[in-house]
Amino acid sequence: MEKIVILTGAGISAESGLGTFRDKDGLWTRYPLEDVATPQGFARDPALVHDFYNARRSQAAKAEPNAAHHALARLQTDHSGSVVIVTQNVDGLHERAGARVIHMHGQLDQALCHACGHRWPAPQTMAPADPCPSCRAAATRPDVVWFGEFPYWMDEIAGHLEACTLFAAIGTSGQVYPAAGFVQEAALSGARTVEINLEASGMPGLFDEVVLGPATQAVPRWVDSLLAGPR
Structure with missing residues (x-):
């Protein structure tokens, strides 16, 4: 699965x-x-x-959750497999959209x-x-979590990355470790990787697929394609 x-x-x-x-x-x-x-x-x-x-x-x-937050919550609810959302954000908008998330950088x-x-x-x-x-x-x-401090839940996150079949990075610059290394960890475990961003991050060649555009447009389209399944 x-x-x-x-x-x-x-x-x-x-x-x-x-x-x-x-x-x-x-x-x-x-x-x-x-x-x-x-x-x-x-x-x-x-x-x-x-x-x-x-x-x-x-x-x-x-602030209010936007279409991208709601799309990921829908993916968690409707996808037949497991969907784990790890966020660097501290704003709480994922939860307010109905998603379950791992807060690696804490919460406001x-x-x-x-x-x-x-x-x-x-x-x-x-x-x-x-x-x-x-x-x-x-x-x-x-x-x-401030700069110089260790993010939360890293052992749990590492286990999810090792077991995933698809890894997606959404709206992140890919410049701050350890999160910047998640794509390599997932790829080493055989996962397909995708980046969804307004502009390409500074990590060329690391993703199998790059989707560019505003999150409120790109993320719902991506979720729709996943839920539709192979064609």
């Missing part, structure tokens, strides 16, 4: 109004990543980091205590003085 593993990145949420990171107008052009997306930046100025993620949390809460709507490791639903606004509900330490941070 076919097992599909799908990796999604910021590009799948761009048409929902959420900024991507690496295009010319991306978030990192306005916020240096070393200031807002590293443990060192958080240690230097936790208020700045919280302000950044409070804004992102508010923006994500107002979750808080983490960096003193004791406790996790809980994040309030809309977080601040450095917020106490952990478990240990009461003023050590609250967003439960997102």
Whole structure:
């Protein structure tokens, strides 16, 4: 039975109004990543980091899942085989469209205590003085994976990549490891590989098929073709 593993990145949420990171107008052009997306930046100025993620949390809460999110949720429901969605996104739009996902980079709507490791639903606004509900330490941070930190669920993801027959990368630049290496892992296991992106990523020759276009158009067409089966 076919097992599909799908990796999604910021590009799948761009048409929902959420900024991507690496295009010319991306978030990192306005916020240096070393200031807002590293443990060192958080240690230097936790208020700045919280302000950044409070804004992102508010923006994500107002966004709506788009046709690409809904198409992948439909694929999970209607496909006869297994469909595993791994996302680099922290916005929660996949779940709001009805999909089940593995969050390798954490979630905006979750808080983490960096003193004791406790996790809980994040309030809309977080601040450095917020106490952990478990240990009461003023050590609250967003439960997102920053640069220099190890992504979540990597052993589980590796198992899915080893067992998949089809791997798709959607809306991701292919520039950040370990996610950038997923296509090679899947290909080594014999999977067919496809990239769906607005523009081709910087990984020429690694995919068996490249589909270019806006996610809201390209992803539903691709899902329709999979569900229709061989012709």
